[in-house]
Amino acid sequence: MLNDKKDISFDDLSNFNTDLENTPAATPLARAVQENGVTKASHNYAAKRDLNRVFSLELDTGAVTAQKKSGRCWLFATLNTLRHKFAQKYNxxxxxxxxxxxxxxxxxxxxxxxxxxxxxxxxxxxxxxxxxxxxxxxxxxxxxxxxxxxxxxxxxxxxxxxxxxxxxxxxxxxxxxxxxxxxxxxxxxxxxxxxxxxxxxxxxxxxxxxxxxxxxxxxxxxxxxxxxxxxxxxxxxxxxxxxxxxxxxxxxxxxVAHDFDAYVCLLDAPDHEMHQKYGLPSQDYIYNGKHIEFLNIGTQALKDAVIASLQDGETVWFGCDVLQDMDRDKGYLAPEFFKQGELFNIDLELSKKERLASRNGEVSHAMTFTGVDLVDGKPTKWKVENSWGDKVGDKGYFIMTDEWFDKYVYEVIVNKKYISEEARKIDQQEKIDLPAWDSLQ
Structure with missing residues (x-):
C-alpha cells in the first residue's frame, strides 16, 4: 500500500477544492485569467508611471535592425555596437x-x-x-x-x-x-x-x-x-x-578595425563561484579564433562598467533572459509590471542563483544598451536597442527597469578601460573550462 501515498487520492482532490473555495476572490480571478490569460491578468498598471521613456543619458543610435525569424541576436547586437561607431565616424x-x-x-x-x-x-x-x-x-x-x-x-x-x-x-x-x-x-x-x-x-x-x-x-x-x-x-x-x-x-x-581583444565579458552567474574566470570550449567553434571567456564578478560591477561605457559614448552588448517579465508590444522589461505571484497568491520568486541552477533561467537573447536614467548617481531604468524591428516597443527600443537588470541580465561586453581593478585581476587568472551542459551554455 506504499504506492497509495504517492498517488493523488480523491480525498486530496476534495481538500484541494476546499482550499480553492477558501481563497479570497477566487471566482473573479479565475474569470479574469480564463478570459485574458495569465500575463494580461497579472499586469500591474500602477507600475506604468515609472516606465516613461525619458533617460538622463541617451546615445543617438537611429533606427533599429530586424533579425526577423532567426536566432542571430548575438550577431545583430555585435554589429549594432560597431555600426553606431561607423555611422558617427563617417556620417x-x-x-x-x-x-x-x-x-x-x-x-x-x-x-x-x-x-x-x-x-x-x-x-x-x-x-x-x-x-x-x-x-x-x-x-x-x-x-x-x-x-x-x-x-x-x-x-x-x-x-x-x-x-x-x-x-x-x-x-x-x-x-x-x-x-x-x-x-x-x-x-x-x-x-x-x-x-x-x-x-x-x-x-x-x-x-x-x-x-x-x-x-x-x-x-x-x-x-x-x-x-x-x-x-x-x-x-x-x-x-x-x-x-x-x-x-x-x-x-x-x-x-572598422575594431580591437575585440580590448574587450571582456563580465558575468553575473551566482550559481558559479564568484571572482573566477570561466571558459566554454564546447562553443568555441572557430578554430584559432577568439575564445569565450567570462569574468564572474556580480551585478554591481556589470552596471558600473555599462554606465562608464555609455558616459563615454559607447553602446554595450549584453546577454539576458528576454522572455521573463517582458511585454513585447509595449517594449517593457519590468518585473514590477507583472504580478503572477499576486494573481495566484503563490510565491513564484526565484533568486538569480536558483534560476540558473534549476535551468529556469538562461542567456536566451542579446541586445544593446544605448541609455540609462541616473537619479542621484544610481540607475533606475535602462534604454535598450532590440533587433526585432521597429513594430515593437518604441520604434524597436525597449525600456528595462533596474530590477529587471538585477534579475535577468547575465553578461555585458565592455572595454577593459571601464572595468574595476578587481575585474582586471580576475582577467589575469587561468580560465576554468565549463562542460557543454553547464547552465551558461
Missing part, C-alpha cells in the same frame, strides 16, 4: 553591415566544428554524454559575442547592400532542418567509417566533401559571399563617396 545614418555575410560563414564554421568533434568522439559509445550533447547541438543560428568577434576577425565585414538578407536568412527554420539532417547523416557515416577501421585522414577526406555540400546549401539559402566589391554611398550631407576593389578584410581593416 552615414542608420548604416548596416551585412548580417547575412557573417551568418553564412557562421553556419559553415559550425558545420566544420561539428564534424571535427564527431571525428574526435567517433570511438565513444552511443550513450556518451559529450557525444549526446554534440548530437543535440548540431548547427543552429545561436551564438556568443566571442563567436562574432572570431568570425569578423577571420572573414572581415561588408556593407549590407553587398549581401542583403534573403528569405532563408531571415527565416532560418527550414534551413536549420535541412542542415541538421545533412550533418546527422554525416555523423552516422563518420562513426560507421571509424567502426570499419578507417583512419583519421580518411574521415577528414569525407569531412571536406561534406563541407563542400554544406557550402552549396548555404549559397542556395544565403547567396554567395562577395570576394571583391566597391563601397559606394552618400553621407548625411549628400556627399558622394566610392572606394573600389575592396575585399571584406580590407574594408574591415580600413573602415
Amino acid at each position: 552615414v545614418k542608420d548604416f548596416q553591415f551585412s548580417q547575412n555575410y557573417i551568418s553564412f560563414f557562421d553556419r559553415l564554421e559550425k558545420a566544420n566544428h561539428y564534424l571535427e568533434e564527431i571525428i574526435k568522439f567517433a570511438d565513444r559509445p552511443a550513450d556518451d554524454r559529450e557525444l549526446l550533447e554534440l548530437l543535440h547541438w548540431n548547427d543552429n543560428d545561436g551564438g556568443q559575442w566571442a563567436n562574432a568577434a572570431a568570425l569578423i576577425n577571420k572573414y572581415g565585414l561588408i556593407p549590407q547592400s553587398e549581401m542583403p538578407e534573403t528569405f532563408a536568412s531571415d527565416q532560418t527554420a527550414d534551413l536549420n532542418t535541412s542542415l541538421n539532417l545533412k550533418l546527422s547523416k554525416d555523423a552516422m557515416t563518420l562513426r560507421e567509417m571509424r567502426a570499419n577501421g578507417e583512419n583519421e585522414e580518411q574521415l577528414r577526406t569525407y569531412k571536406k566533401q561534406a563541407l563542400s555540400d554544406i557550402y552549396r546549401m548555404l549559397v542556395y539559402a544565403f547567396g554567395k559571399p562577395p570576394v571583391k566589391f566597391d563601397f559606394e554611398y552618400r553621407d548625411d550631407k549628400k556627399n558622394y563617396h566610392i572606394d573600389q576593389n575592396l575585399t571584406p578584410k580590407s574594408f574591415y581593416a580600413k573602415y
Whole structure:
C-alpha cells in the first residue's frame, strides 16, 4: 500500500477544492485569467508611471535592425555596437553591415566544428554524454559575442547592400532542418567509417566533401559571399563617396578595425563561484579564433562598467533572459509590471542563483544598451536597442527597469578601460573550462 501515498487520492482532490473555495476572490480571478490569460491578468498598471521613456543619458543610435525569424541576436547586437561607431565616424545614418555575410560563414564554421568533434568522439559509445550533447547541438543560428568577434576577425565585414538578407536568412527554420539532417547523416557515416577501421585522414577526406555540400546549401539559402566589391554611398550631407576593389578584410581593416581583444565579458552567474574566470570550449567553434571567456564578478560591477561605457559614448552588448517579465508590444522589461505571484497568491520568486541552477533561467537573447536614467548617481531604468524591428516597443527600443537588470541580465561586453581593478585581476587568472551542459551554455 506504499504506492497509495504517492498517488493523488480523491480525498486530496476534495481538500484541494476546499482550499480553492477558501481563497479570497477566487471566482473573479479565475474569470479574469480564463478570459485574458495569465500575463494580461497579472499586469500591474500602477507600475506604468515609472516606465516613461525619458533617460538622463541617451546615445543617438537611429533606427533599429530586424533579425526577423532567426536566432542571430548575438550577431545583430555585435554589429549594432560597431555600426553606431561607423555611422558617427563617417556620417552615414542608420548604416548596416551585412548580417547575412557573417551568418553564412557562421553556419559553415559550425558545420566544420561539428564534424571535427564527431571525428574526435567517433570511438565513444552511443550513450556518451559529450557525444549526446554534440548530437543535440548540431548547427543552429545561436551564438556568443566571442563567436562574432572570431568570425569578423577571420572573414572581415561588408556593407549590407553587398549581401542583403534573403528569405532563408531571415527565416532560418527550414534551413536549420535541412542542415541538421545533412550533418546527422554525416555523423552516422563518420562513426560507421571509424567502426570499419578507417583512419583519421580518411574521415577528414569525407569531412571536406561534406563541407563542400554544406557550402552549396548555404549559397542556395544565403547567396554567395562577395570576394571583391566597391563601397559606394552618400553621407548625411549628400556627399558622394566610392572606394573600389575592396575585399571584406580590407574594408574591415580600413573602415572598422575594431580591437575585440580590448574587450571582456563580465558575468553575473551566482550559481558559479564568484571572482573566477570561466571558459566554454564546447562553443568555441572557430578554430584559432577568439575564445569565450567570462569574468564572474556580480551585478554591481556589470552596471558600473555599462554606465562608464555609455558616459563615454559607447553602446554595450549584453546577454539576458528576454522572455521573463517582458511585454513585447509595449517594449517593457519590468518585473514590477507583472504580478503572477499576486494573481495566484503563490510565491513564484526565484533568486538569480536558483534560476540558473534549476535551468529556469538562461542567456536566451542579446541586445544593446544605448541609455540609462541616473537619479542621484544610481540607475533606475535602462534604454535598450532590440533587433526585432521597429513594430515593437518604441520604434524597436525597449525600456528595462533596474530590477529587471538585477534579475535577468547575465553578461555585458565592455572595454577593459571601464572595468574595476578587481575585474582586471580576475582577467589575469587561468580560465576554468565549463562542460557543454553547464547552465551558461
